[in-house]
Amino acid sequence: MCPFYYVKIEPMSRNLYPRDYVDSTYSIDFKKLYEQGYRGVIFDVDNTLVPHNAPADDRAIAFFKELNDIGFQALLLSNNKEPRVKKFKEAVTYCSYIYKAGKPGKAGYEKAMDQMGTDASNTIFVGDQILTDIWGANRAGIRSVMVKPVLKWHEEIQIIFKRFLEAIILLGYRVYTIYGKEINKVPVK
Numbered sequence: 001m002c003p004f005y006y007v008k009i010e011p012m013s014r015n016l017y018p019r020d021y022v023d024s025t026y027s028i029d030f031k032k033l034y035e036q037g038y039r040g041v042i043f044d045v046d047n048t049l050v051p052h053n054a055p056a057d058d059r060a061i062a063f064f065k066e067l068n069d070i071g072f073q074a075l076l077l078s079n080n081k082e083p084r085v086k087k088f089k090e091a092v093t094y095c096s097y098i099y100k101a102g103k104p105g106k107a108g109y110e111k112a113m114d115q116m117g118t119d120a121s122n123t124i125f126v127g128d129q130i131l132t133d134i135w136g137a138n139r140a141g142i143r144s145v146m147v148k149p150v151l152k153w154h155e156e157i158q159i160i161f162k163r164f165l166e167a168i169i170l171l172g173y174r175v176y177t178i179y180g181k182e183i184n185k186v187p188v189k
């Protein structure tokens with residue numbers, strides 16, 4: 001008997017689809033999510049909160065204050081280097097951070113939840129890239145929210161290349177949502 005007969009092949013594409021796809025981090029209704037029982041939010045930084053490598057602006061600073069007022073724990077999970085992430089954290093105050101997070105690996109997400117004292121059932125992830133942010137959050141079993149990049153065409157060339165792959169995946173995602181199928185396996189409150 002062929003041993004591969006027993007290997008259950010998971011369709012990888014479903015792990016690449018975000019649970020939610022919205023225009024902007026700043027358009028998400030966090031009060032409602034808190035009422036639904038979510039307590040921690042993990043954020044990608046570049047192009048999720050501000051343009052790539054841009055400093056924290058007034059909107060981001062006010063946003064983290066508001067999240068803290070609602071009662072959320074927040075954490076920045078970035079593949080970028082420490083000086084970039086630390087400086088951003090210091091500007092917005094109400095969060096912790098993990099740099100060189102190794103997304104889409106699961107370890108960074110798990111460490112993030114440990115630090116916040118939350119788990120996969122009450123944590124949300126917000127990011128702009130499928131092949132790092134969303135894939136990793138789905139693998140960690142966290143509700144994944146994809147946002148459109150703050151500033152799309154001012155990115156490094158390898159990110160622009162990934163955007164083409166993302167466009168293909170998002171096409172599949174749209175077909176999936178049109179037909180009303182379960183988007184990914186992460187349970188939603």
Ligand SMILES: [Mg+2]
Nearest residue numbers: 044046047128
């Ligand atoms: Mg990003």
